Amino acid sequence: MDENPIVDSLLEGWYEMNMWSRVIDPAFDNLNIDLVRGESMSYASSDRKNLTRETNDRKKLGRKGDGVFRLRKDRLEFGAIETGRKWEGKSGTKYMTDSLKICKMLKDMLNQLAIECDMKEDLVRKLQVVGILNGANRIQVMTVDLPKGYITHIRYNKQDEVDLENFLDDSDNQDGYHTPPRTVSSKTFVTPQKEALKL
Template sequence: MYLHTLTLNIGSSLHSFVLDTGNGSSLRALDHSDDQELAKSLHRMERPTLPLWMKKEIAKYALQPDALEEALSHGWAHFSIDHSNDPDVPAPDALKKFQFRLYSTILTIWTLYRDHTEDLQQEQSEAFYALRVWNALVDGLLKNVPDIKILRGERCSQSSSVRKNEDRDLESKKALGRRIDGIFISRKSKLEFGVIEGNREREGATGTKTLMDTRKLAKLLKDMMNHIFQASLKLDQLSTKIEMVGMLQSSLRVDFVSLDQIQGRFSLQFHPLRRTNAFSRFYYW
């Protein structure tokens, strides 16, 4: 793997100790011992999943357009579901907050689709998708999670800046962090733990900009992960449990890129986790 990395451009993910599972040439460079360690790491951490009660809450909006519009007109309390047999259901007040936030998000997206159907079917600016579509979906739902804050607009990552200035002294100028379209940050600790990169075009999984942005996300997530490790007092426990997630928002589609720790300084990048269309149920009925 080391010899293979020496043949790659300095911008490659491997130079940042990130092994991309979607990169065939890098995987072929692994020897037998590397393969064993990789296989062990793939099964070490459980993949994230939604609780049953939350899946039911989301699935209840899977209605035909006319039926959905009629149901939304009755308010959020109209969508009632029995969760008496579901495990890990939150307290009644917390459940109501989630139900109201989900209803508000679906209503916003439905109104956008109803009033701007033709605009959505044509190519728009990156700002249009970020503010009108993904802001409603992502930011709207995460308002229910008090410790998560999304910093939108192109900005520099603090984690990236920390890595770039590790050896800085007073004689050198402070380097800015890598620029990104959105950053997930903890309100309490101020640590960064997720990123968003936008693109107005739908290039597909093998498009040049898609591949470059995916690599950009992985390298930035690696900086964030290392920054969290540096700030943690329980590194041994944290390194096997933490997982970083980035969102690549291309027009009305989003790819999720996941990064976790393998061994030593190496991280494993899953590319992509899944692809979602913001208006798939409206467009493809």
């Protein structure tokens, strides 16, 4: 894709709302898991930080991520998301800090789930939490597990790229960088046709 000044000026929130929420969020529509977006605090991280808290101490907040996968109406967490406006590669500062941050969050979540399983070794070895690193139009999924029960194993999958030119709707003969409206896929509702605005 050629350098485009519009794409280069897009902020983290634009990618999060116009691209990644349309790709990731629908995967959880039929599950009992919510993806809480917007600098949401990890309960697992907060619980770990407050293990030795006494009555007079202030409660410490957990790590905050750009998204947390949480069991609906519960405190159990299964994954986290960190988003950036640019992808600087694996040696970029943003990638390295977000990667370390999300690994710590996922370790806390894994420990929380292990406690929920009463530390039963056969169950703990099967536990796995998921982290997603987004940078502009690129995504990398990582998994964290405890295969032997005592060593945390982090696995980074290969990084993938979403082609913005094909992802965004450019059928309205504009510049191709506008987000199409969501269509409702119901048999009783017909999406009204809209005319393209001429600027």
